[in-house]
Amino acid sequence: MSNKFVITWDNMQMYTRQLAEKLLPAEQWTGIIAVSRGGLVPAAILARELGIRHVDTVCIASYDHDHQRDMKVIKQADGDGEGFIVVDDLVDTGGTAEKIREMYPRAKFVTVCAKPAGQHLVDDFVVSIPQDTWIEQPWDMAVTFVDPIAKK
Ligand SMILES: O=P(O)(O)OC[C@H]1O[C@H](OP(=O)(O)OP(=O)(O)O)[C@H](O)[C@@H]1O
Ligand SMILES: Nc1nc2[nH]cnc2c(=O)[nH]1
Numbered sequence: 001m002s003n004k005f006v007i008t009w010d011n012m013q014m015y016t017r018q019l020a021e022k023l024l025p026a027e028q029w030t031g032i033i034a035v036s037r038g039g040l041v042p043a044a045i046l047a048r049e050l051g052i053r054h055v056d057t058v059c060i061a062s063y064d065h066d067h068q069r070d071m072k073v074i075k076q077a078d079g080d081g082e083g084f085i086v087v088d089d090l091v092d093t094g095g096t097a098e099k100i101r102e103m104y105p106r107a108k109f110v111t112v113c114a115k116p117a118g119q120h121l122v123d124d125f126v127v128s129i130p131q132d133t134w135i136e137q138p139w140d141m142a143v144t145f146v147d148p149i150a151k152k
């Protein structure tokens with residue numbers, strides 16, 4: 001992918017707080033289900049902002065097999081999603097979101113970022129990212145030394 005959209009920890013907190021605003025009033029929710037692993041950090045921020053202490057996970061591992069995405073559900077949260085926010089960090093092709101919708105048809109499914117191919121599968125999101133752009137998440141990066149522009 002040619003373009004990159006870098007998200008810092010501060011940005012992640014700011015975007016997820018914007019997502020929390022869209023989920024008011026908080027009293028309507030029984031709990032949050034994080035789509036692990038990408039949804040874990042957004043779920044922690046939403047739980048803090050909305051005062052929700054019931055936090056569960058759905059754990060999905062995906063593998064690429066000859067251009068086909070194979071998804072394995074390792075662990076899931078009970079129920080059909082009624083009263084729950086299901087949160088992931090992003091929707092790209094929509095493959096994961098389709099699986100989540102199938103598992104939790106009554107949940108409110110939200111993401112922080114969304115690319116056009118998967119946008120129609122989420123109930124709400126904050127940042128719109130072009131399809132040809134790779135999102136770099138803060139947990140995948142490190143602050144590192146770079147050479148000065150003018151090397152002496
Ligand atoms: O819309 P899609 O094309 O399905 O892509 C979106 C999914 O990809 C990433 O997870 P990934 O499967 O890389 O695993 P991780 O969350 O455990 O890092 C991201 O966290 C979403 O869950
Ligand atoms: N970090 C990251 N993971 C992804 N999984 C699917 N698309 C993306 C993306 O743009 N960035």
Ligand SMILES: [Mg+2]
Nearest residue numbers: 036037038039
């Ligand atoms: Mg994920």
